[in-house]
Amino acid sequence: PDVILLDMVMPRQDGLTTIPRLKEIIPAAKILVLSSFAESNRVYQAVKTGALGYMLKDTPRVQLLQAIRDVARGQASIHPSIAMKVINDFDNKDGSGDSIEHLTHREMETLRLIARGLSNQExxxxLVVHERTIAKYVSSILNKLHLANRTQAALYAIREGLAAPVN
Incomplete structure (x- = not known):
């Protein structure tokens, strides 16, 4: 296939895991994600793993067909509302990119504990707070660092020297 339309949520495997596998099997294929998720961290991860485009499921047919054509020609195609979020993310970061400097003290503590393998409840x-508070911290950490999940957050913390690998 010239273009693969891929959903981020599938029964057996998520889109972020599927994208690199597809690129390995069919290197020339171009991947356009069609998703209901508009969070910029999902877009970053999809592009990082090999997607060339990211459109929302409510995209009008004409616009979706144009995105497919663009991706088939090797051009990136991002839904306009997502493109705006990405631009706003960069504006909010003052151009500094992924940085732990943007994390609050509590988010840093949470990130260190994630890297040690602790659950939200633990x-x-x-930290003597409610589990929902930790869930909010984790979500904020993932968004600020453009990470997809806790595993990536733990690896990030270890790579940045915030925590030692757990034996």
């Missing part, structure tokens, strides 16, 4: 107990 982190909440350690």
């Amino acid at each position: 982190i909440a107990t350690t």
